[in-house]
Amino acid sequence: DGGITQSPKYLFRKEGQNVTLSCEQNLNHDAMYWYRQDPGQGLRLIYYSQIVNDFQKGDIAEGYSVSREKKESFPLTVTSAQKNPTAFYLCASSRGGQTSTDTQYFGPGTRLTVL
Amino acid sequence: QKEVEQDPGPLSVPEGAIVSLNCTYSNSAFQYFMWYRQYSRKGPELLMYTYSSGNKEDGRFTAQVDKSSKYISLFIRDSQPSDSATYLCAMSAVYGNEKLTFGTGTRLTIIP
Numbered sequence: 487d488g489g490i491t492q493s494p495k496y497l498f499r500k501e502g503q504n505v506t507l508s509c510e511q512n513l514n515h516d517a518m519y520w521y522r523q524d525p526g527q528g529l530r531l532i533y534y535s536q537i538v539n540d541f542q543k544g545d546i547a548e549g550y551s552v553s554r555e556k557k558e559s560f561p562l563t564v565t566s567a568q569k570n571p572t573a574f575y576l577c578a579s580s581r582g583g584q585t586s587t588d589t590q591y592f593g594p595g596t597r598l599t600v601l
Numbered sequence: 602q603k604e605v606e607q608d609p610g611p612l613s614v615p616e617g618a619i620v621s622l623n624c625t626y627s628n629s630a631f632q633y634f635m636w637y638r639q640y641s642r643k644g645p646e647l648l649m650y651t652y653s654s655g656n657k658e659d660g661r662f663t664a665q666v667d668k669s670s671k672y673i674s675l676f677i678r679d680s681q682p683s684d685s686a687t688y689l690c691a692m693s694a695v696y697g698n699e700k701l702t703f704g705t706g707t708r709l710t711i712i713p
Binding site (some may be wrong): 490492497526527528529530574576578589590591592593594595596 | 605607609635637642643644645646648649653689700701703704705706
């Protein structure tokens with residue numbers, strides 16, 4: 487069954503703690519993305535990676551870090567430097583490369599709450 | 602001003618009605634236009650994908666793009682309670698769409 491998995495579904499964190507969100511895909515996609523969704527603001531791009539061992543900052547990268555050591559995995563770390571981390575985090579992937587029919591497919595999301 | 606504007610709703614219509622959802626945008630470089638459907642506490646799923654101007658139909662769904670007006674629409678015919686969700690428009694300027702720009706989403710409820 488191909489798709490994108492994110493874990494955990496719900497995550498609670500104390501202030502000052504770093505936390506890592508998992509994203510795995512078995513679609514053989516080259517590109518992966520992390521978005522944050524807040525009420526009334528739509529999806530905002532945090533980081534994206536078009537190939538293994540390479541990634542770029544999105545529009546709101548401050549306070550976040552990522553790694554892309556394997557094609558199928560793109561974990562996101564929310565650090566204590568992120569001022570307002572409570573949000574719904576979405577991972578997505580796409581085939582990547584120069585293809586006109588490329589589209590992004592999303593995982594089920596992780597809801598992070600800072601206590 | 603946001604690059605993509607979308608009325609957040611909420612929008613409530615009776616079952617069987619035709620639903621019209623819209624987005625406007627300011628970046629004339631956008632060429633690829635998408636509509637995603639998102640159920641509560643779930644990830645968005647791709648509904649429609651169009652390139653440049655024109656119409657595209659898929660079952661009860663029709664996507665329209667008017668690049669001259671910088672306006673896109675999604676029409677849902679014979680709406681069903683299962684269509685109740687938040688609908689997000691998204692668009693990009695280049696191949697590979699790594700820089701998707703999303704609207705804020707319109708929350709739609711179909712009343713049985």
